[in-house]
Amino acid sequence: MLVVEDEARLAAALRRGLQAEGFAVDVADNGQDGLEMARHGGYDALILDVMLPRLSGYRVVRQLRAERHWLPVLMLSAKDGEYDQADGLDCGADDYLTKPFSYVVLLARLRALMRRGGRERPAVLSHHGLELDPAERRVTVQGVEISLTTREYALLEYLMRHPGEVVSKTELLDHVWDAALDTAENAVEVYVGYLRRKIGRERLETVRGAGYRLAGG
Secondary structure, three states: OEEEOOOHHHHHHHHHHHHHOOOOOEEEOOHHHHHHHHHHOOOOOEEEEOOOOOOOHHHHHHHHHHOOOOOOEEEEEOOOOHHHHHHHHHOOOOEEEEOOOOHHHHHHHHHHHHHHOOOOOOOOEEEOOEEEEOOOOEEEEOOEEEOOOHHHHHHHHHHHOOOOOOEOHHHHHHHHOOOOOOOOOHHHHHHHHHHHHHHOHHHEEEEOOOEEEEOOO
């Protein structure tokens, strides 16, 4: 386990508590050292403060995800606003716990993160020249930003979260449209057409009788 925390007493308490639970623990007191250790230490999880000397926790996790390091990250912070928490999760953290916190809850959340493991979960979705940033709701095609409606954006995001998969009209209706509305399947065809015009027709394939798939998967 890696703990990156500049408050010495809290860092020491976390080390003692985690060691008592059987974890081997390393501690860094600034973001730059924490980033280097996270890159090369082979840790099972990272407990990361937000307000750190040299490099903030936000920048640490963004850099790790940009380098395709999928180490599970639990952010700890005294910043308890809803936008602070949203920023932490959107930049690539897996969980966010505000100070002061329950040590029992901290351990439970760490166990949950470690059960999920270090699977790939990029903060920015990429697929053959397409990029979608959920935090900024920004989409680019070959580096050029495009404007999408809310429905077009949701449709593209769902497809990009299932790269290489054939996604049926029913599945798209369930996940992109309001389940409480009686929406006809041809609505999917209409919006697929809109999306194709904006991202390029060749990028979104129709698999006859099955659904749709992003090309190049």
